[in-house]
Amino acid sequence: MGGSFDPPHKGHKRLLVAAAEELKPDRIVLVPAFQAPLKGLPGASAADRVRMLRKLVAGLPKKWRKRCSLDISEVRAHRMVYTVETLRRLRREHPRTELHFIVGSDSAESFYKWREPEALKRLCAWWVGMRPGAGVLLSPGASALKGGAQAPGGRRIPAHFKRLPGRFPDISSTDIRLAAATGAQWARLTTGPVASFIRKRGLYGLAIIRELERTLKKPRFQHTMAVADLSAKLAVRHGLDRHKAVLAGLLHDCGRCMPPEKMAERCRSWRVKAPSVRDIVRRQPKLLHSYLSAELARRRFGIQDPEVLSAIRKHTLGALRMSPLDKLIYVADAVSEDRDHPGSKPLRELAFRDLDIAMKACLWAKLEHARSNNSWMHPLSLSLWTRLRR
Ligand SMILES: [Fe+2]
Ligand SMILES: [Fe+2]
Incomplete structure (x- = not known):
């Protein structure tokens, strides 16, 4: 299973456990992606994402935890590595091993946007965990369509995916990051140890x-x-x-609570530019706060x-x-x-x-x-x- 894991959450955990129960694998490998820095709100560093992922793994049932390891080669490469490259490498390293790749339905829907989809299909077996509102799984078996899966916007999941039993929670890392940054509830979307880590490090x-x-x-x-x-x-x-x-x-x-005299002084010493600054200072110095806040930011x-x-x-x-x-x-x-x-x-x-x-x-x-x-x-x-x- 690959992903940015920024942060890892309960949806990842559910998917992992369901896949393990279904496939009874000898080994489970998690591949955190190298991620270009997010624009706007800062995401977690690669090192922190790896730490959080280890905490998520530590909370897996014992029989699966023992078989689970992290492959941090993409993070180490310090560049974006396509899944096809990673799967080819794993194939080379383990020529006689059966490989299975696990994704959530949102990723499965965009499968044909991935690099070399036809090669990807041949490299391993593909499994999908359906989240609420997922597209229709184009599987030959009628059972694969069971459970509803109306396709909003006509979205489709390619037929080579096999469906993991059960439905998976609609949790995304993006929602967690945004919820944390707007003071909304987020901690219950991930595991306790990951939430504590996020709080301790002041992430998102x-x-x-x-x-x-x-x-x-x-x-x-x-x-x-x-x-x-x-x-x-x-x-x-x-x-x-x-x-x-x-x-x-x-x-x-962020600079609004400074006394107005101090705002004017700070703007002078930091050479903050504001339109008609002399008039502002004389007549309504608190209007400086937006220019000052940008500089403080x-x-x-x-x-x-x-x-x-x-x-x-x-x-x-x-x-x-x-x-x-x-x-x-x-x-x-x-x-x-x-x-x-x-x-x-x-x-x-x-x-x-x-x-x-x-x-x-x-x-x-x-x-x-x-x-x-x-x-x-x-x-x-x-x-x-x-x-x-x-
Ligand atoms: Fe405001
Ligand atoms: Fe303001």
């Missing part, structure tokens, strides 16, 4: 959340988590990168991604040029669940329908708020309004 945004909880005031921290959560949902709705959206949502206000949290940093920078005043992610964070910040002004709920619903119109409506609401309080309006907000109103 947990270290960032811990630091934010320590440095932000409680309402600000709650707002931050609400923005991260809404950002993830809006990213799904609008087809944007969820990991980047969550990361920008988490860090958008870079310096303290090691964020390099220019799209994430841009979204943080532009979340308060906006900018004349804004990417879809910039707009998403601008809107998510204005209408997150913790905002209790009367207009926030309809605006939140609008954000799911149309990000551009929601952006315009949020800007209008901010300008109206400033006007009714007789407060200063930043020239950028005014020129942005002039542009969007057209």
